[in-house]
Amino acid sequence: HSRxxxxxxxxxxxxxxxxxxxxYTLRVWSLATGEVIRVLEGHSGGVLSVVISKTDQxxxxxxxxSTVRVWSLASGDLIRVLEGHGGAVSSVAxxxxxxxxxxxSDDKTxxxxxxxxxxxxxxxxxxxxxxxxxxxxNDEKYLVSxxxxxxxxxxxxxxxxxxxxxxxxxxx
Numbered sequence: 001h002s003r004x005x006x007x008x009x010x011x012x013x014x015x016x017x018x019x020x021x022x023x024y025t026l027r028v029w030s031l032a033t034g035e036v037i038r039v040l041e042g043h044s045g046g047v048l049s050v051v052i053s054k055t056d057q058x059x060x061x062x063x064x065x066s067t068v069r070v071w072s073l074a075s076g077d078l079i080r081v082l083e084g085h086g087g088a089v090s091s092v093a094x095x096x097x098x099x100x101x102x103x104x105s106d107d108k109t110x111x112x113x114x115x116x117x118x119x120x121x122x123x124x125x126x127x128x129x130x131x132x133x134x135x136x137x138n139d140e141k142y143l144v145s146x147x148x149x150x151x152x153x154x155x156x157x158x159x160x161x162x163x164x165x166x167x168x169x170x171x172x
Contacts (some may be wrong), residue, residue, distance in 0.1 A: 042081075
């Protein structure tokens with residue numbers, strides 16, 4: 001990478017590392033040898049978040065270009081470009097079944113996408129600032145999100161209903 005590495009992920013089987021950088025690229029590395037296997041290009045802004053699916057089939061990336069991209073871990077091929085956010089995508093997650101992709105953005109929203117169709121299935125609103133961090137429970141019942149400037153909250157969501165269930169405050 002030629003700029004800051006903003007996010008890293010390790011594959012479930014501990015074979016690969018994926019890194020996302022301000023140089024607009026993702027790199028897939030061999031954990032065994034430390035060598036770059038492939039460079040993934042396509043974002044037009046810095047890559048802020050990367051995750052590898054639990055099945056080791058997909059890489060999901062979020063970028064300053066406001067897109068979420070889904071890649072094949074095995075081949076590096078671009079599978080989908082998910083568009084709909086109105087700001088940088090700071091955090092991404094993928095469901096344990098590879099059915100859904102979730103993204104948090106500077107536009108104060110969380111989007112849930114169908115991996116199969118690429119369509120937005122839910123937009124969750126409630127944060128008063130950028131959504132900087134998200135995570136999905138293993139049973140896919142709950143989503144947790146962390147807010148940035150002017151928000152400073154942790155929010156819990158019912159993933160199926162897309163409804164906020166709790167707000168935690170304490171970071172000031």
